[in-house]
Amino acid sequence: MKRRALLAGSTGAVAAGLVPSAASASDSASWVHTWTAMPQLTEPGNMPPAPFTGTDAVLVDTTLRQTVHTSIGGKWLRVRFSNAFGTTDLPLSAASVALPVDGKAGVSGIAPGSSRPLTFSGLPSIVVPAGAQVVSDPVAMPVAARANLTVSAYLATGQAGLNLTAHPGSRTTSWLAHGDWTDKSEMSDATPVDHWYLISGVEVVASRAAGVVIVGDSLTDGRGSTTNGNDRWPDQLAARWRDPRLAILNQAAGGNRVLHDGLGPNVLARLDRDVLGVSGAAWVLIFEGVNDIGTAEATEAGQLRAITALTGAYRQIVQRAHAKKLRVYGATITPFGGNAGYDDPGGLRERARVAVNGVIRGGVFDSYVDFAAAVADPAAPSRLDPAFDVGDHLHLNPAGYAALAAAVPRRLF
Numbered sequence: 001m002k003r004r005a006l007l008a009g010s011t012g013a014v015a016a017g018l019v020p021s022a023a024s025a026s027d028s029a030s031w032v033h034t035w036t037a038m039p040q041l042t043e044p045g046n047m048p049p050a051p052f053t054g055t056d057a058v059l060v061d062t063t064l065r066q067t068v069h070t071s072i073g074g075k076w077l078r079v080r081f082s083n084a085f086g087t088t089d090l091p092l093s094a095a096s097v098a099l100p101v102d103g104k105a106g107v108s109g110i111a112p113g114s115s116r117p118l119t120f121s122g123l124p125s126i127v128v129p130a131g132a133q134v135v136s137d138p139v140a141m142p143v144a145a146r147a148n149l150t151v152s153a154y155l156a157t158g159q160a161g162l163n164l165t166a167h168p169g170s171r172t173t174s175w176l177a178h179g180d181w182t183d184k185s186e187m188s189d190a191t192p193v194d195h196w197y198l199i200s201g202v203e204v205v206a207s208r209a210a211g212v213v214i215v216g217d218s219l220t221d222g223r224g225s226t227t228n229g230n231d232r233w234p235d236q237l238a239a240r241w242r243d244p245r246l247a248i249l250n251q252a253a254g255g256n257r258v259l260h261d262g263l264g265p266n267v268l269a270r271l272d273r274d275v276l277g278v279s280g281a282a283w284v285l286i287f288e289g290v291n292d293i294g295t296a297e298a299t300e301a302g303q304l305r306a307i308t309a310l311t312g313a314y315r316q317i318v319q320r321a322h323a324k325k326l327r328v329y330g331a332t333i334t335p336f337g338g339n340a341g342y343d344d345p346g347g348l349r350e351r352a353r354v355a356v357n358g359v360i361r362g363g364v365f366d367s368y369v370d371f372a373a374a375v376a377d378p379a380a381p382s383r384l385d386p387a388f389d390v391g392d393h394l395h396l397n398p399a400g401y402a403a404l405a406a407a408v409p410r411r412l413f
Helices: 002-017 233-241 267-276 290-295 300-322 348-361 371-375 398-407
Strands: 029-036 062-069 074-082 090-092 094-098 126-128 133-135 139-143 148-155 165-167 174-178 191-193 199-207 210-216 246-252 281-287 327-331 367-369 380-384
Touching: 029 074, 029 210, 062 199, 074 094, 074 148, 090 148, 126 133, 148 199, 210 267, 233 246, 233 398, 267 281, 267 300, 281 300, 290 300, 290 348, 300 327, 300 348, 371 398
Parallel strands: 029 246, 210 246, 210 281, 281 327, 327 367
Antiparallel strands: 029 199, 062 148, 062 174, 074 133, 074 139, 074 199, 090 126, 094 148, 174 191
């Protein structure tokens, strides 16, 4: 009974003291995601390095320190942790949020005095059930737009089993160290790793703001971009527009497909969690399909099936998003001519790409963004412009991602 009373009192204090009131936020202010990362099941090659992965548990007595890059700012924040692909409980023993040293991405140090503890219903720790996510209590901490933020989490007992929720394509360096370093400015003997683990979102309270959720594959996840450079095309779009009311939210993963699972669940399977469940979302931009075409059989029948199935899937996405009052835009599929894996000698996949782009331009979405035209070689439209090609004739370099950002019409948002 005493324990129950204590919990009730703690929760009440949080509700009264931390949630923004009418005095601290205008009537038009609401929770909006400023950063997201699509949760995935960690593949064996992307697990935390030894000694942080054992034979029957991960992250035992380990602090994870990770950097995220915001899109819009606010005076209050809260952090989401995901155990979406875990098959056992995830015990978070402590967590905190801070500003990185000198505002840099991928550093292990935090600015002295900037750390704020994260609580959950007023308590400093929480157990996240298998398949679930949790949201921290609000923290009164100013967050700048297009700035780096450090999230630290400590797991005293670790997570049993080897099914760990993560986002391998972070393009940002994270740090692991034994012991609880959540409130320490520096971590001793920390190990770097270029993946995110367990974190899936940061929200802020913002006035009259909304977000565009970008659903994509490695071209949006940023393969070919600069590690710790935050120069994926969604990052460059946020930097280009500098709109304090428009959050740019990246829900992409390398290898992702619309129709079938790949690296992460297919788009139709993850739409509810990764789009419809995102706080503050008002628009969706779908930039997927190249992996469906590239992995479909290189025969006329195989590519026809891919075209038909993609068309139907796009319509399903639009119907489901419209039911939540979201506007849905499509982006044309960029060229892959010359790519060793996707370009077939008969050109069947290229013809399928052109056909699917015709569907995207033809009205299946509320509007479209012509990424294909933005980065194609003018002399050979089935190939990427050499100035934008990272070298594999499929992915883009930072200049190519800048071209994608420049191609998004501001009027759509």
